[in-house]
Amino acid sequence: MQKNKVLQADEAVSLIRDNDVIATTGFVQSCIPEALHAALEKRFVETGAPRDLTLIMCAGAGDSKGLGTGRLHHEGLLKRVIAANFGRMPKVAQAAVENRIQGYNLPQGVISKLYRSCASGSPGLFTKVGLHTYVDPRLGGGKVNEITTEDIVRMVEVDGEEWLFYKATPIDVALIRATSADPSGNLGMEKECLTLDVLAQAMAAHNNGGVVIAQVERIVEQGSIRPKEVRVPGILVDCVVVADSAEMHRMNYGVEYNPALSGEIRVPVASMVKMPLDARKVVARRAAFELPLNGVINLGVGAPDGVAAVASEEKATPFITMTTEAGAIGGVLAGSSSFGASTNADSIIDQNQMFDFYHGGGLDLTCLGMAECDRQGNVNTSRFGGRLNGCGGFIDISQNSRAVVFAGTFTAGGLKAEVGGGELRILQEGRSRKFVQAVEQITFSGSYAARRSQPVIYVTERCVFQLTQGGLELIEVAPGIDIDRDILAQMDFTPVINKPVPMDIRIFTDAPMELMSDLLNLKLSERVSYDPERNILFLNLEGWSVRKESDIDDLQKVLVNACEKAGRRVNSVVNHDGCRIAEDLYDRYADMIEYLMEYHYATTTRYSTSAFMRMKMQEALSRRGLQPHIFERAEEAHAKLAEK
CATH class of the missing domain: 3.30.750.24 (STAS domain)
Incomplete structure (x- = not known):
């Protein structure tokens, strides 16, 4: 007899037991099985069970205000968290900082690929990702606090080379999401903007004798999902939960549904809104001079977002292929709540496959943000100011891209600058220095990059540094900026200084830069x-x-x-x-x-x-x-x- 796999959310989460290991899907604010998280939270609040769960997840999956995995903050619900990003669940992050739960902060791509290790019965993953960062066991092994004592990352040597071995954690429950399910549990993702790791997560839980619970928008007729469009076969799915409202199955927290993001239609894309000529645009304009024509790039959140807008203004977009670590290739990268998706994407692949591409050196350039940087060129984006944010895909991407641009303002928190007439003037410094004597945590190792001859520059609104064997070298200075007053006096160390040249005056003039003539x-x-x-x-x-x-x-x-x-x-x-x-x-x-x-x-x-x-x-x-x-x-x- 055919088993009816369609259950109510509370029935499905009742299958979760104390001490289970749960993997959940979602990327930032997209593709989150909100109904399942809500049902799990409700069960625990009302009954006190299940307790002492281990949560495994890649990117942050929540709105930073309590939705998504942020619902799982209740005392006693979680015992341990293995995640790439903690910023989207601040109460869970605070519990880890205060030693109330165990925690590991591992690279997003490593966790994504560990799902496949679990699915195939492999003990773990060998990779160079994380060497000489805080994930390296010689620098902490990714543990986020004192009560986390088990080593799940080891350094090993193979043929004279250093590698890291990440131990796989068997998964008992996978909470995944799709658009459609037939009565046999075959899942289609036609209205989802990303496919992420749902197949690998489902296979990992199923092959471990666990439970796979899928949240969907609708039930369709048996056999109506064409075989090649079944992204997770029903043999892997135990329970199907239909979201009881559109609110619980939004494409992301800011967008209920956009078929251009799911790849169902292609739409005319208007030119991006022109950015005002401020410090942020200056950073983006200078970074845009590094774009590799006919190359593949990745842009991080924050200051790097502006590079896409500048590329559009300068008519460079058709000559580069933008990607996201979540799996989108080509098109116009989405921002805000849709970050990770792409309008009119050329293709959307699984997240673990994208990290195969990244880890193997497929990226020509990445432009990423920076919270702290020191004289050795080390960068910290994962833990600073007493806050556990997490590395996300930063380590995976920065260590393996052929070239790296770190981009951001020189100081943070209240910086005011005036741009015009081909010059930059600092009106008020930010309260926090970014260029410090030693970063709080090494998310990117400058010395390791220098030994591998990886091209790295650090772009700010007032100057540009280059990574050398001797550390940071000041190579460009903005017109209107005094090196002693505006640069050295705002740093905790003195960089190498030979003969820096002026930054291109076109960057500081509110007119087209003719960027393509330089790139060509x-x-x-x-x-x-x-x-x-x-x-x-x-x-x-x-x-x-x-x-x-x-x-x-x-x-x-x-x-x-x-x-x-x-x-x-x-x-x-x-x-x-x-x-x-x-x-x-x-x-x-x-x-x-x-x-x-x-x-x-x-x-x-x-x-x-x-x-x-x-x-x-x-x-x-x-x-x-x-x-x-x-x-x-x-x-x-x-x-x-x-x-x-």
Whole structure:
């Protein structure tokens, strides 16, 4: 006989026992099985059961005011929480801070992929994600308080390399959500904006002998969901609960339903509202200069949100693919309560699959916020000011993206700045400093990134820093800003300072920046001049950035063209003052020089006031058996050329 799986919410949650391990779905404010959370809360308040549950979740799933997992704050209901984000359930976070419950704060992608480990019967997950951050057992192992003592993260060595092993926690109950269910429990997600980890969670609970409870909007006829549209097969589902009101099954807390977010329709997308020219837009404009054309990017919440708006203003959006860690690829990324979804997305994949892509190095660039930063380039976004916020996907994304931009205002809490006339003026400093002697918690390890030659910059409204082997280096300063008064006096440490260049004046003028001409290197040829009498080719790269391999390709084409016009081998002098070459591209840049030396140059010299750049260039050229000829001053470079 066919089992009727449709139950009332209170009947379904009555299957949850004391000490069970519960996994629940949801991303920020979207795809939350609100009716199930409410029924679980109601049962506990009325009966005192079930008690001492372990809650496992990825991103925060709530409104920060008591909905979603925030309903589970009642004393005695939870014993332990394993989560990537605690900010959406502040009362639960406070209980962890006060040692009333055990807690672990692990990377979102790790938790997402651990569901698959549980489903397949694997003991856990091997990954490099989290090395040298607070998740590393040498720095705390992700434990959030003193009463949390069990080690669920271990450091292991395989073939001489360090890895982290995350222990899988068997799941007893999965609370998931879909749009439709047939009487057999087959689930369709046609009106959901994300699919997240519902399949992996259901499989993990089912294969552990547990219970899978699905909240849906409606029951449909048996067999009416086409096989390829069944996202969770009925063999994995024990109970189906139909939400008793639209309020309990909103797409997210701010949107009842938007078919453009679920991918059911495509809609015309009007241009984004133009941002006012303030400190936040200055940060976004400068970060936009790092966008990799034809690349895949991820944008975090906060200041990085503005990068999408600037890209739209500057007509760059068609040339980049934006993604969210929740699984949306392409389209126009949604904000506010819909964060994580995308209007007119190209595709929506499961969250754990997106983290496979991220962990494997699929991202060309990520732009993320920062709460604290120190002299080593360490960044903290997870725990500060006595508040447990959590890392979310920050560690997964920042450690594995090819290049990273951290973006935010220089100080926080009351900062007032005036932008106009090509300048920036600080009217009032924020109450809190972001650049501190040592971050409270390491969510991103600057020294680890530097050892791996990961390109990292830190963009603020008044200056830009670059990560080097020696820590933070000040490389750009906004016009109108005094380094001593507005930068050094507002930091707890002194960064490396060589010869910072001015930030692009276009950033501080309320007019289109012609960003695409820079991203496409359309004016690169203007940096090259040739003196036929002395047979010297001058290349002025002052203030230019080598952000991606295509920049080097573009430069090589311009130089080859200039040399061919000269009609003979030339002697070149290159000005690298204020030029920035991404950490992982020095070898590729040296390859270009080697090619030019073989086919077009008679000799070449170059100069830069940056000791770091001179060192990196010398290393890369010496490995190729080339004489570096890199000097600190232009006079030295010209004198060397005169010797020939």
